[in-house]
Structures are given as structure tokens and as C-alpha cells.
Amino acid sequence: MQELDNPTVAETKRFLELYTGIQSYKQEVDANCNITEAPFGFRFKPSSVRAIYDADYLLSQQEKGIELNPAEKAYREFCNQKIRWRHRIRHECIPADKILRVWRERQIKRAKFEFGAERDDYFIHVPLMFELAEGCSVGCWFCAFSASKLSKLLPYSVENANLWRGVLKAGIDVIGPAARWSTDYFATDPLDNPDHEKFCRDFHEIMGMWPQTTTAIAHKNIERLKGLLPESREAGCRVNRFSVITTKNLEKIHNSFTAEELRDVEIIAQSQDSTFMKAKAGRYIDSAKKSKKIENREAEKTVIAFEDTHSREEATKLAAEMEDQAGSICCVSGFLVNMVEKTIKLISPVGADERWPLGMIVYDQADFKDEKDFPEVLQMMQNRIKLRLDVNDIPRFSTKAEFQLLEHGFQLKSAAIKISFTQEGYADVLRYVGELINEGVKSANEICLLTFYKTSKPMQLTMGILQELFKGGYLDEDPKTPSQGYYKNGGPQMIGELNEKVKTAKEMIYSE
Numbered sequence: 001m002q003e004l005d006n007p008t009v010a011e012t013k014r015f016l017e018l019y020t021g022i023q024s025y026k027q028e029v030d031a032n033c034n035i036t037e038a039p040f041g042f043r044f045k046p047s048s049v050r051a052i053y054d055a056d057y058l059l060s061q062q063e064k065g066i067e068l069n070p071a072e073k074a075y076r077e078f079c080n081q082k083i084r085w086r087h088r089i090r091h092e093c094i095p096a097d098k099i100l101r102v103w104r105e106r107q108i109k110r111a112k113f114e115f116g117a118e119r120d121d122y123f124i125h126v127p128l129m130f131e132l133a134e135g136c137s138v139g140c141w142f143c144a145f146s147a148s149k150l151s152k153l154l155p156y157s158v159e160n161a162n163l164w165r166g167v168l169k170a171g172i173d174v175i176g177p178a179a180r181w182s183t184d185y186f187a188t189d190p191l192d193n194p195d196h197e198k199f200c201r202d203f204h205e206i207m208g209m210w211p212q213t214t215t216a217i218a219h220k221n222i223e224r225l226k227g228l229l230p231e232s233r234e235a236g237c238r239v240n241r242f243s244v245i246t247t248k249n250l251e252k253i254h255n256s257f258t259a260e261e262l263r264d265v266e267i268i269a270q271s272q273d274s275t276f277m278k279a280k281a282g283r284y285i286d287s288a289k290k291s292k293k294i295e296n297r298e299a300e301k302t303v304i305a306f307e308d309t310h311s312r313e314e315a316t317k318l319a320a321e322m323e324d325q326a327g328s329i330c331c332v333s334g335f336l337v338n339m340v341e342k343t344i345k346l347i348s349p350v351g352a353d354e355r356w357p358l359g360m361i362v363y364d365q366a367d368f369k370d371e372k373d374f375p376e377v378l379q380m381m382q383n384r385i386k387l388r389l390d391v392n393d394i395p396r397f398s399t400k401a402e403f404q405l406l407e408h409g410f411q412l413k414s415a416a417i418k419i420s421f422t423q424e425g426y427a428d429v430l431r432y433v434g435e436l437i438n439e440g441v442k443s444a445n446e447i448c449l450l451t452f453y454k455t456s457k458p459m460q461l462t463m464g465i466l467q468e469l470f471k472g473g474y475l476d477e478d479p480k481t482p483s484q485g486y487y488k489n490g491g492p493q494m495i496g497e498l499n500e501k502v503k504t505a506k507e508m509i510y511s512e
Helices: 009-021 023-031 046-053 055-063 070-092 098-115 158-175 177-181 196-207 222-234 247-256 283-290 292-306 312-322 374-383 427-439 444-455 459-471 501-508
Strands: 126-131 240-244 265-269 332-338 343-349 360-367 402-406 409-413 418-422
Touching (some): 009 046, 009 070, 009 247, 009 265, 046 055, 046 070, 070 177, 098 332, 098 343, 126 158, 126 177, 158 177, 158 196, 196 222, 240 247, 247 265, 360 374, 402 427, 418 427, 427 444, 427 459, 444 459
Parallel strands (some): 126 332, 240 265
Antiparallel strands (some): 332 343, 343 360, 402 409
């Protein structure tokens, strides 16, 4: 018997799926939190967990010294467990190989500067990802990856099973244990492939983990998921995800699964009626350009999101500030492997723009022939990754950065944050180096020489500053940049190894 005054975590989660997925129900709840009738025959008393969804009410309770009730505490802990799980994955995604590890750390710093620490926290930066199809059957109007129509699948034949298992083993050998956190989908839907579960079983056997399933066609695969969800849970997968495009699909899913069965499945309500915001990338950008109605509707969702913790006026202002912030749903900073086309791409998230409209930057790409060829190609690509700025490179600030001189140095501003690079006693160096990088025409060696002639400061100091900026992800690494020679590891060190004065350069970097 359902206890309306003391709901389970699964029941609270189901209520919130309805509250955020159906605006008419949200309006009813906001008007009367004691109603018990919810969509699709579900019964729930919102007042039993009001502190979970009503920020103003939570604040008033805190001011009165009133603690969360047992149901609210249980749901809060449930959410915290998922956050800890995500942080664990992100931490364990650190590659064992030094080259890829250093590169990934740099991409994380770049993303944190561009998106801000809070938004970057949602990017796992997985070092390896797979696709078992070419294209997607769904065709979402807002698809951030602008996935093409489904054209090819990888069937689980003897030949393909050997290829798959060989590639997985190579992934572990080259990348290390971090490879276990990859999945078998990216700009694809895993349930398009009827052999998804067979590939997952091999993955679990070799990697020691069952890959997460994220699908937009759960409503078409009810019986299949009745077997897949418990099997994945028993094999260690803690989270799966359903992207739900229409309210009708949400109704079918809720009517087909109990709240408890979907306790560990994230329901992402993507319908027009939901309050869930779309990523400003890929097909969404094209759709918004064609329809002012879509643009206005999605902008209002941003306001609603901020209203959870701000007044309407403040929420509107904050939403307006976010209008120019580009989006991305790319969770990979590493290798994306398409098993159908036999391609490997080295990618990382970036705010969608004209250069990278899908919200991911492609640094390198190669083809492989079979499971024997794959590790050699992967290693070759990894060896091409740049670990440091070479003296012949032309440093430029990230295209996402706005440069400004300060009294004791300079500042870089992204759409999310500002970073100041200042140090008394070194203002002349920092200001001049900043100006030269901002001009984007001098090589690293030329910047070191010019700075020495202008300030008499050692060239090693200037090179140390440049290396720290590169390491911090503040310099443009786009492979389109001329003279960058991005994937050419090494190079002549015309000014020799950095000396102890690089430590001084480190100390003057990063004052937020």
C-alpha cells in the first residue's frame, strides 16, 4: 500500500519526472501541493517532499530551523549517491598512459575555463567511446550531434565478435583501466542494434563493467528493457538513461514499469512540454534559427530553471546572460571509435560554434582495418598528441577567450568566468607576453626573444609562462590553426630546458 505522506525514493523520483515533464501538472502542484492525483493514474502527495522541488519553501524551513523529513532526506541522499558515482567515474577515467593523461587534463582545464566549473562537472571526459552503428533511427529535432539517419549496424557475427573483443582488449592495453567506463554509443542509439546486449556481455567480461545504456526508444523496447535493466544492474551498471521525446512516450514508459523498476534509470523528459533545457548545439541551433517559437520556448525554460533559486526578475536577467553560452553534450576527451566505419577520432567537448557546430572538437582522425591493426593505429594517434608548446609554435589565446590588459598583468574572460594572470614585479613581462599572444603572429621563440629585449627578463621565464598557459588550456589548439603543427610531438628545443625560474612562472599564473 502506497504511503502518501512517506513516499519511497522511487515514488518521489517518479513524481519529479511528472512535475518537470508535464507543465500543466507542474502548474497544478504549484497551486496546490496537497493534491494526490497525478498523470497516468499515479497517486502522490507533493507536500510530502515539498522541500525537494520548492526552493522558497526549503529556504523558509531552514530559516525556521526545521529539518528535512525522512522522505526528503532519503531522496537527497539518493541524489548525492549519484553525484558521488559520477565523480568516481570521472576520477577513474584518468588514463594510465602519460601522454593521454596529460592531454586529457589539459582538455578538462580548457573546458572548465570555457563552460565554468559547474557545467564542466557534468562532462565525464571519458578517454574511450564506441559506436556500433552509423547514424540513428530517432532523428530528434534537437539532436546536439545532428546524427544522420540510421544506415548501418554492426551485427554480432563471429568475425565482428572477434573484432569487438580484440578492440576492447587493445583499449585496456593502451589506455588502462579507465577504458572500462566507455560505452557502446555516442551519436547513435544503442537499442538500434538488436545485438546490443551481446556486445555488452563481451564488454563486461573484458572490461569488468557493463556499459551504460542511454536510449530514446525505450517505449519501443519495453520487454527487451525488462531483461536488460536488471542484467546491467547485476553487472555493476548503476545508472541507465531514457530520453523521452513526447508525453505519450512518457505515459507508455510509466505504465509499463513500476517506479521501483526505474529507480536507477534517469528519465530525461525532452518533450516540448517539459522544463528540461536543450543543449545549444547541432540540430537544435538549426531548428531554433528556423523557428522563433522554439527559441522563445527554450529561453523561457532557462528562466524557469533559475526561478528555483532566484526571483523572476533575477532569473530573467541570468537567463539573458546565458543566451550567448554555447552548448555541448560531448562527454568524451579521448578516442571515439566507430566499429562500423572503422574510424578513430580524438575528440573533446567545446562550445558549439561555426567551426565546431556539434559541440565537439576533432583533433585527429584515422582508420583501422581489424583487431590486429587497431592497437597500432591507436598508439600512433596517441604518440602524435602534443605534450608541450614547441618553440616554433605560434601561441594564440583560445577563441573562447577575451583578452584585457591589467595593471600587473592581464585577464582572460570566457562566457562563464574570468581569470587574472598578475604578479607584482613581473607586470612588464606578463603584460607584454599577453599582448604578443593576443596578436597571434609571433612564434614562442620570438616572444621569448622580444620579451628579453624589452624587459631583460630571462627567456626561460617567458617560456615558462607560455608553457603554463598551454598546460592550463588557455591557448588555441584548434587543428585548423596554421603553423601550429599540433600533432607533431617533440621538436627542437632552441632555448634549452626550462630552469628553476619556471617555478616563478607557475606562481604568477592562476589568480582567479
